[in-house]
Amino acid sequence: MSEFEQAHQRFLDDHLTHRIGERKGRLLRGHKYAEKLLLQNVWWPLFGNFDDLHPEYEIYDWNRKSQFLDFAFLPPHGRFGVECDGFQSHIKDMDREGFSYSLNRDTFLTGMGWKMIHFSLDDVQHRPEVCRMLLQLVVGPHLLRSAPPPSLSPDEKEVIQLAIRLGRPIRPKDLIAQCGLNFRTARKQLHSLAAKDILRPIGRGTVVRQYELQPEAWQHLL
The missing domain is CATH 3.40.1350 (Trna Endonuclease; Chain: A, domain 1)
Incomplete structure (x- = not known):
C-alpha cells in the first residue's frame, strides 16, 4: 500500500x-x-x-x-x-x-x-x-x-529598534557606530533579518549597501 x-x-x-x-x-x-x-x-x-x-x-x-x-x-x-x-x-x-x-x-x-x-x-x-x-x-x-513568526535574538531586536529610530534604510556602518559591532558581525545580522523577511535589501544587482524595514517589522518587538 x-x-x-x-x-x-x-x-x-x-x-x-x-x-x-x-x-x-x-x-x-x-x-x-x-x-x-x-x-x-x-x-x-x-x-x-x-x-x-x-x-x-x-x-x-x-x-x-x-x-x-x-x-x-x-x-x-x-x-x-x-x-x-x-x-x-x-x-x-x-x-x-x-x-x-x-x-x-x-x-x-x-x-x-x-x-x-x-x-x-x-x-x-x-x-x-x-x-x-x-x-x-x-x-x-x-x-x-x-506560519509562526521567526524567533529573534535580543541583538536582532536591537537592530530593528535602531532601524525604527533612524527612520531611513539601515547600513552596516550604522550598526558599527551605534552598537559597537565589527563589519562582519553587522553584515551578518542584517543578512539574517533579510532572510527572515524583516528587512528588505536595497542595492544594484548583487551589491547590497543598505536595508529598509518591511511594513510589519515593528510587530516582531511585541
Missing part, C-alpha cells in the same frame, strides 16, 4: 470515528472515486498531509437547509470549500432550479467568509497540475499568515 493510500485510510477512519448519524452516513456514501482522486492527484502532491481538511463537511444555507461540501479546509486563517464537479452530475443533469440554487449557495457562503474552490473531474484526472497551481494560488497566502 502506497504512502498516500495509508494516509488516506487513516484520514477517513479518523473522521468516521468522530461522526454519528447522517454526517457519518454522508461520509460513507459521498466520499467516492472523484473525491479520492482529487486528494490523490491534487491535494497530496501539494501538501503531503490532510491537516485541517474535513471530508463531506456539513454547512447550512440561508434557510438553515443542510448541505455537504466535498471538503472543507479550515486552517487558522481562512475557510475554504473545495469541490470536485463532474460534468454529468453537476451540469448536464441539473435543472434550472438546481442551477440557481448552486450559484446562490456559493454567493451565500462567500458572504459568510468562505472561499469556494471548484475543480472539474476532467481536470483532476487529466490536468492535475493546473488544479494544484490554482489551489496553491488561492490558499497559499492564508497558509503563510498562519
Whole structure:
C-alpha cells in the first residue's frame, strides 16, 4: 500500500470515528472515486498531509437547509470549500432550479467568509497540475499568515529598534557606530533579518549597501 493510500485510510477512519448519524452516513456514501482522486492527484502532491481538511463537511444555507461540501479546509486563517464537479452530475443533469440554487449557495457562503474552490473531474484526472497551481494560488497566502513568526535574538531586536529610530534604510556602518559591532558581525545580522523577511535589501544587482524595514517589522518587538 502506497504512502498516500495509508494516509488516506487513516484520514477517513479518523473522521468516521468522530461522526454519528447522517454526517457519518454522508461520509460513507459521498466520499467516492472523484473525491479520492482529487486528494490523490491534487491535494497530496501539494501538501503531503490532510491537516485541517474535513471530508463531506456539513454547512447550512440561508434557510438553515443542510448541505455537504466535498471538503472543507479550515486552517487558522481562512475557510475554504473545495469541490470536485463532474460534468454529468453537476451540469448536464441539473435543472434550472438546481442551477440557481448552486450559484446562490456559493454567493451565500462567500458572504459568510468562505472561499469556494471548484475543480472539474476532467481536470483532476487529466490536468492535475493546473488544479494544484490554482489551489496553491488561492490558499497559499492564508497558509503563510498562519506560519509562526521567526524567533529573534535580543541583538536582532536591537537592530530593528535602531532601524525604527533612524527612520531611513539601515547600513552596516550604522550598526558599527551605534552598537559597537565589527563589519562582519553587522553584515551578518542584517543578512539574517533579510532572510527572515524583516528587512528588505536595497542595492544594484548583487551589491547590497543598505536595508529598509518591511511594513510589519515593528510587530516582531511585541
